[in-house]
Amino acid sequence: MDSSPLRFGIYxxxxxxxxxxxxxxxxxxxxDASNFVGGYVLTDLNGDFxxxxxxxxxxxxxxxxxVAKITP
Numbered sequence: 001m002d003s004s005p006l007r008f009g010i011y012x013x014x015x016x017x018x019x020x021x022x023x024x025x026x027x028x029x030x031x032d033a034s035n036f037v038g039g040y041v042l043t044d045l046n047g048d049f050x051x052x053x054x055x056x057x058x059x060x061x062x063x064x065x066x067v068a069k070i071t072p
Contacts, residue, residue, distance in 0.1 A: 013062040015042040019069035021062040029059045 001009040013021040015028050032043040032051040045055040 011062055011067045012045040013059040013067065014069070015045070015059075017042075021059060021067040023063065026056070026059045026063055029056050 001007050011021070013029075014025055016025055018024075029043045029045070029051065032041065033053060033056055037043065037051045038049055040049065041051065043051045043055060045058045048054075
């Protein structure tokens with residue numbers, strides 16, 4: 001996340017696991033939020049066992065910042 005001082009972090013918002021947070025991820029979260037999906041599901045990004053607007057905010061913010069996976 002930062003190079004000075006060196007810090008690592010994890011971004012959320014990629015429920016389809018393709019390595020990029022984009023509109024397809026936002027669609028999955030939005031659909032589950034509108035259907036009031038609950039439980040241990042991929043689209044529950046904050047871990048509160050309910051898919052709602054707070055999960056959609058993570059996806060929307062990270063998609064607008066072009067968050068993508070970087071692997072060695």
